[in-house]
Amino acid sequence: MVQLSTSVCLLGGLLGLFLPASVQMAPTPDRMCPPLQTLNDSLSHRRRYMKHNFPINYTIRIHHNEVFKLSNISRMRLQVEGLDELVLQRLWFQVNQGVLKKIIRVMPERHPSRPYTAELERRFRDAEGVFVQSHPAEVFQQELPETIQDTWDDLTEEPDRVPESRWRFASPKSLLDNFCHTMHCLFSECFASTEAQQDYCSVSHWRKGRKKDLQPES
Structure with missing residues (x-):
């Protein structure tokens, strides 16, 4: 299997690092699951570090495409056949790379949530590296569907030009x-439940099963 260089892994890829929509890929590689599950362990503490340690109604400035929800995934699937x-x-990796950078940027060095967020970013980059190495390099050298390319271009535009x-x-x-x-929606095979099959791409799943499906805070 041909692998991308370490520098490409760290940069999060170059423009056009996608397959065309008509190509069907194999299921999520097994090696992706351990780093994603480790990442999920960290995310289970997000309420404590991202809510309790910030002022009420605190917000940060982000690119509109970095508000990446389940509804965005559903819309893209409808817009691009196959x-x-x-x-x-x-795209998920590209979006959340920017999200984590922006969250860390607003935190002073002594902010109580900074070590948590820095560790979350480290685990995220570990998962991204495994993701890139899990596919042949040529897979990442095909053109994007136009809709996705537009989103990618927006995300990688210089901030002062946005x-x-x-x-x-x-x-x-x-x-x-x-x-x-x-993450659960796009890598659902890594979060299989022992109960009935879960639809992690459904908003109702997260509304109805919040206490059951999210791990408790420590």
Whole structure:
């Protein structure tokens, strides 16, 4: 299997690192699950670190495409016929790379949530590295569907060139909620339940089963 260089892994990929929508990929590689499950362990403490340690109604400024919800995934699947999961998975990594950077950027060095967030980012990068290495390099050298390419271009645009209308404000907690929910949706095989099959891409799943499906705080 051909692998991308370490520098590409760390940079999160270059423009166009996706398969066309018509190509169907194999299920999530088994080696992806351990780092994603470790990441999920960290995310289970997000309420404590992203809500309790911030002022009430605290928000940060982010790109509108970084508000990446289950509804965004559903909409993209409708817009692009036969959209490959690899495309959405790669976009998920690109989105949340930016989200974590922006959350860390607003924290002073002594902020009580900074060590947690730095560790979360480290685990995220570990998962991204495994993701890239789990696929042949040529897989990441195909053109994106136009809709996804537009989103990717927006996310990688220089901040000072982004129009004011494209910026949004969101709480750190809500951003990590999106991070967690979309991770379960796009890598559902790594979070299989011993109970009945779960639809992690359904908003109702998270509303009805919050206490059951999210791990308790420590």
